[in-house]
Amino acid sequence: MRTRRTRLLAATGLALAALALTACEDGTGARDEGASKPATTTTTPTQTQTQTPSAEKPAGGATAEPGTTPNSTSDSSASTGGSTSDSSSDASRVLCNGSNTKVTAQPVSRPLNHMLITVKNTGSKTCDLTYFPVLRFDEMQWVPQGAEATQPQAVVTLAPGESGYAGVLLAAADGSGDGGTTGHKLTIAFQGTTPNSSGGASATPSLPAKGVYYDSSLTVTYWQQNMDDAINY
Numbered sequence: 001m002r003t004r005r006t007r008l009l010a011a012t013g014l015a016l017a018a019l020a021l022t023a024c025e026d027g028t029g030a031r032d033e034g035a036s037k038p039a040t041t042t043t044t045p046t047q048t049q050t051q052t053p054s055a056e057k058p059a060g061g062a063t064a065e066p067g068t069t070p071n072s073t074s075d076s077s078a079s080t081g082g083s084t085s086d087s088s089s090d091a092s093r094v095l096c097n098g099s100n101t102k103v104t105a106q107p108v109s110r111p112l113n114h115m116l117i118t119v120k121n122t123g124s125k126t127c128d129l130t131y132f133p134v135l136r137f138d139e140m141q142w143v144p145q146g147a148e149a150t151q152p153q154a155v156v157t158l159a160p161g162e163s164g165y166a167g168v169l170l171a172a173a174d175g176s177g178d179g180g181t182t183g184h185k186l187t188i189a190f191q192g193t194t195p196n197s198s199g200g201a202s203a204t205p206s207l208p209a210k211g212v213y214y215d216s217s218l219t220v221t222y223w224q225q226n227m228d229d230a231i232n233y
Contacts, residue, residue, distance in 0.1 A: 096127035096158060097190040097200030105186055105205040107170070107212060108231060115168040115212065116231055117188065117205070119223075121158040129156040129164045129223035130199060131191040137183030137214060144168075150221035150233045157225075165230035167221045170214040177215030184211040 100123035107115045132146035156164045190199035224230040
Protein backbone atom coordinates (compact mmCIF):
# COMPACT_ATOMS: atom_id res chain seq x y z
CA MET A 1 0.00 0.00 0.00
CA ARG A 2 2.82 2.45 0.88
CA THR A 3 4.62 1.77 -2.41
CA ARG A 4 1.45 2.17 -4.48
CA ARG A 5 0.56 5.43 -2.69
CA THR A 6 4.12 6.78 -3.09
CA ARG A 7 4.02 6.09 -6.85
CA LEU A 8 0.66 7.87 -7.16
CA LEU A 9 1.83 10.93 -5.20
CA ALA A 10 5.08 11.05 -7.18
CA ALA A 11 3.15 11.06 -10.46
CA THR A 12 0.97 13.93 -9.24
CA GLY A 13 4.05 15.79 -7.99
CA LEU A 14 5.53 15.62 -11.49
CA ALA A 15 2.35 17.12 -12.90
CA LEU A 16 2.45 20.10 -10.52
CA ALA A 17 6.17 20.57 -11.08
CA ALA A 18 5.55 20.58 -14.84
CA LEU A 19 2.84 23.22 -14.34
CA ALA A 20 5.24 25.40 -12.35
CA LEU A 21 8.01 25.00 -14.93
CA THR A 22 5.65 25.64 -17.83
CA ALA A 23 4.31 28.78 -16.19
CA CYS A 24 7.85 30.06 -15.81
CA GLU A 25 9.16 29.08 -19.26
CA ASP A 26 6.27 28.95 -21.74
CA GLY A 27 6.61 32.57 -22.76
CA THR A 28 3.01 33.46 -21.99
CA GLY A 29 4.15 36.38 -19.85
CA ALA A 30 3.10 37.45 -16.39
CA ARG A 31 1.57 40.33 -14.60
CA ASP A 32 3.00 41.96 -11.50
CA GLU A 33 2.71 45.35 -9.88
CA GLY A 34 2.46 47.80 -12.75
CA ALA A 35 3.29 45.23 -15.43
CA SER A 36 1.36 45.27 -18.68
CA LYS A 37 -1.13 42.55 -19.47
CA PRO A 38 0.33 39.66 -21.50
CA ALA A 39 -1.55 38.66 -24.61
CA THR A 40 -2.72 35.38 -23.17
CA THR A 41 -6.07 33.88 -23.90
CA THR A 42 -7.83 32.81 -20.74
CA THR A 43 -9.76 29.63 -20.51
CA THR A 44 -13.45 29.73 -19.72
CA PRO A 45 -14.50 26.80 -17.56
CA THR A 46 -17.35 24.97 -19.26
CA GLN A 47 -18.00 22.41 -16.60
CA THR A 48 -17.50 22.16 -12.89
CA GLN A 49 -15.77 19.65 -10.70
CA THR A 50 -15.58 18.35 -7.15
CA GLN A 51 -12.15 17.93 -5.65
CA THR A 52 -11.09 15.81 -2.73
CA PRO A 53 -7.40 16.66 -2.39
CA SER A 54 -5.05 15.26 0.18
CA ALA A 55 -1.60 16.67 0.77
CA GLU A 56 1.48 15.78 2.76
CA LYS A 57 4.34 18.11 3.46
CA PRO A 58 7.53 17.17 1.63
CA ALA A 59 10.56 16.02 3.52
CA GLY A 60 13.26 18.64 3.81
CA GLY A 61 14.83 19.35 0.45
CA ALA A 62 12.36 17.15 -1.41
CA THR A 63 12.49 17.44 -5.18
CA ALA A 64 9.70 17.42 -7.71
CA GLU A 65 10.22 13.75 -8.53
CA PRO A 66 9.55 12.28 -5.06
CA GLY A 67 7.49 15.25 -3.86
CA THR A 68 3.94 14.72 -2.64
CA THR A 69 1.08 16.82 -3.99
CA PRO A 70 -2.68 16.87 -3.61
CA ASN A 71 -4.71 14.15 -5.23
CA SER A 72 -8.24 14.91 -6.26
CA THR A 73 -11.19 13.50 -8.07
CA SER A 74 -13.59 15.28 -10.40
CA ASP A 75 -17.33 15.24 -10.93
CA SER A 76 -18.91 17.27 -13.72
CA SER A 77 -21.99 17.94 -11.59
CA ALA A 78 -20.21 20.13 -9.02
CA SER A 79 -17.90 23.10 -9.27
CA THR A 80 -14.21 23.18 -8.44
CA GLY A 81 -13.82 23.47 -4.70
CA GLY A 82 -17.02 21.59 -3.91
CA SER A 83 -19.71 24.13 -4.78
CA THR A 84 -22.55 24.01 -7.28
CA SER A 85 -22.82 26.69 -9.94
CA ASP A 86 -25.31 27.75 -12.59
CA SER A 87 -24.00 26.59 -15.97
CA SER A 88 -25.98 29.34 -17.69
CA SER A 89 -23.49 31.87 -16.28
CA ASP A 90 -20.40 30.06 -17.59
CA ALA A 91 -20.15 32.30 -20.67
CA SER A 92 -19.57 35.34 -18.49
CA ARG A 93 -17.02 33.66 -16.20
CA VAL A 94 -13.35 33.04 -16.81
CA LEU A 95 -10.39 31.76 -14.83
CA CYS A 96 -8.37 34.24 -12.83
CA ASN A 97 -4.73 34.30 -13.94
CA GLY A 98 -1.85 36.62 -14.68
CA SER A 99 -3.56 38.19 -17.69
CA ASN A 100 -6.67 39.53 -15.96
CA THR A 101 -5.49 40.21 -12.41
CA LYS A 102 -2.98 42.26 -10.45
CA VAL A 103 -0.95 40.02 -8.14
CA THR A 104 1.08 41.09 -5.11
CA ALA A 105 3.12 39.05 -2.62
CA GLN A 106 3.94 40.72 0.68
CA PRO A 107 5.62 39.24 3.78
CA VAL A 108 3.69 40.07 6.97
CA SER A 109 4.96 40.62 10.50
CA ARG A 110 2.30 38.42 12.09
CA PRO A 111 2.05 35.49 12.03
CA LEU A 112 5.79 34.91 11.99
CA ASN A 113 7.32 33.74 8.69
CA HIS A 114 4.16 34.28 6.66
CA MET A 115 3.49 35.99 3.34
CA LEU A 116 0.18 37.18 1.87
CA ILE A 117 -0.64 36.78 -1.82
CA THR A 118 -3.36 39.10 -3.10
CA VAL A 119 -5.06 38.72 -6.49
CA LYS A 120 -7.27 41.57 -7.72
CA ASN A 121 -9.59 41.03 -10.69
CA THR A 122 -8.69 43.79 -13.17
CA GLY A 123 -10.75 42.34 -16.01
CA SER A 124 -14.32 42.98 -17.12
CA LYS A 125 -15.62 39.48 -16.32
CA THR A 126 -16.10 37.54 -13.11
CA CYS A 127 -13.20 35.14 -12.62
CA ASP A 128 -12.63 32.00 -10.54
CA LEU A 129 -9.59 31.17 -8.42
CA THR A 130 -9.32 27.38 -8.38
CA TYR A 131 -7.46 25.14 -5.92
CA PHE A 132 -4.27 26.84 -4.69
CA PRO A 133 -1.44 28.86 -6.24
CA VAL A 134 1.57 26.89 -7.47
CA LEU A 135 4.65 28.71 -6.17
CA ARG A 136 8.17 28.67 -7.53
CA PHE A 137 10.99 30.69 -6.02
CA ASP A 138 13.85 31.22 -8.46
CA GLU A 139 14.72 27.80 -9.94
CA MET A 140 13.42 25.57 -7.13
CA GLN A 141 12.72 21.99 -8.23
CA TRP A 142 10.05 20.94 -5.74
CA VAL A 143 6.40 21.85 -5.30
CA PRO A 144 5.10 23.53 -2.12
CA GLN A 145 2.07 21.84 -0.62
CA GLY A 146 -1.50 23.11 -0.56
CA ALA A 147 -2.76 22.96 3.04
CA GLU A 148 -5.77 20.62 2.83
CA ALA A 149 -7.35 22.08 5.97
CA THR A 150 -7.76 25.42 4.17
CA GLN A 151 -9.83 24.10 1.27
CA PRO A 152 -12.93 26.35 1.06
CA GLN A 153 -16.48 25.08 0.75
CA ALA A 154 -16.92 26.88 -2.58
CA VAL A 155 -14.65 28.05 -5.36
CA VAL A 156 -13.40 31.60 -4.78
CA THR A 157 -15.12 33.90 -7.28
CA LEU A 158 -14.05 37.49 -7.93
CA ALA A 159 -16.26 40.10 -9.54
CA PRO A 160 -14.37 42.86 -11.39
CA GLY A 161 -12.46 44.89 -8.80
CA GLU A 162 -12.66 42.25 -6.07
CA SER A 163 -9.66 40.48 -4.49
CA GLY A 164 -8.87 36.95 -3.37
CA TYR A 165 -6.07 35.77 -1.11
CA ALA A 166 -3.68 32.96 -0.26
CA GLY A 167 -1.39 32.67 2.73
CA VAL A 168 2.13 31.24 2.59
CA LEU A 169 4.02 29.68 5.50
CA LEU A 170 7.60 30.43 4.49
CA ALA A 171 9.55 28.67 7.23
CA ALA A 172 8.93 26.74 10.44
CA ALA A 173 8.91 29.09 13.44
CA ASP A 174 10.63 26.47 15.60
CA GLY A 175 13.48 26.02 13.14
CA SER A 176 12.50 22.43 12.32
CA GLY A 177 12.60 23.04 8.56
CA ASP A 178 15.77 22.46 6.61
CA GLY A 179 17.27 23.53 3.29
CA GLY A 180 16.67 27.19 4.13
CA THR A 181 17.51 29.70 1.41
CA THR A 182 16.53 33.17 0.20
CA GLY A 183 14.37 33.57 -2.89
CA HIS A 184 14.57 36.70 -5.04
CA LYS A 185 12.04 35.88 -7.75
CA LEU A 186 8.58 34.38 -7.30
CA THR A 187 6.49 32.85 -10.07
CA ILE A 188 2.84 32.06 -9.32
CA ALA A 189 1.05 29.60 -11.59
CA PHE A 190 -2.74 29.33 -11.64
CA GLN A 191 -4.49 25.96 -11.84
CA GLY A 192 -7.33 25.21 -14.23
CA THR A 193 -10.68 23.53 -13.63
CA THR A 194 -8.99 20.19 -13.01
CA PRO A 195 -6.13 19.66 -10.52
CA ASN A 196 -2.63 20.35 -11.81
CA SER A 197 -3.87 21.73 -15.14
CA SER A 198 -2.85 25.15 -16.42
CA GLY A 199 -5.21 28.03 -15.69
CA GLY A 200 -3.50 30.46 -18.04
CA ALA A 201 -0.80 33.09 -17.74
CA SER A 202 1.38 33.06 -14.65
CA ALA A 203 2.33 36.08 -12.53
CA THR A 204 5.66 37.28 -11.17
CA PRO A 205 4.89 39.71 -8.33
CA SER A 206 7.73 41.79 -6.94
CA LEU A 207 9.48 40.66 -3.77
CA PRO A 208 11.36 42.80 -1.23
CA ALA A 209 14.85 43.79 -2.39
CA LYS A 210 16.44 41.60 0.28
CA GLY A 211 14.45 38.58 -0.92
CA VAL A 212 12.30 36.15 1.03
CA TYR A 213 13.68 33.39 3.24
CA TYR A 214 11.99 29.98 3.06
CA ASP A 215 12.76 26.38 3.97
CA SER A 216 11.32 22.88 3.50
CA SER A 217 8.26 23.89 5.56
CA LEU A 218 7.05 26.09 2.68
CA THR A 219 3.27 25.61 2.47
CA VAL A 220 0.47 27.54 0.76
CA THR A 221 -3.23 27.79 1.51
CA TYR A 222 -6.01 27.24 -0.98
CA TRP A 223 -7.39 30.47 -2.41
CA GLN A 224 -9.58 32.30 0.10
CA GLN A 225 -12.28 34.95 -0.24
CA ASN A 226 -11.25 36.52 3.08
CA MET A 227 -7.79 37.84 3.96
CA ASP A 228 -7.92 36.65 7.57
CA ASP A 229 -8.65 33.09 6.46
CA ALA A 230 -5.57 33.19 4.25
CA ILE A 231 -3.18 34.45 6.93
CA ASN A 232 -4.48 32.72 10.07
CA TYR A 233 -4.40 29.10 9.05
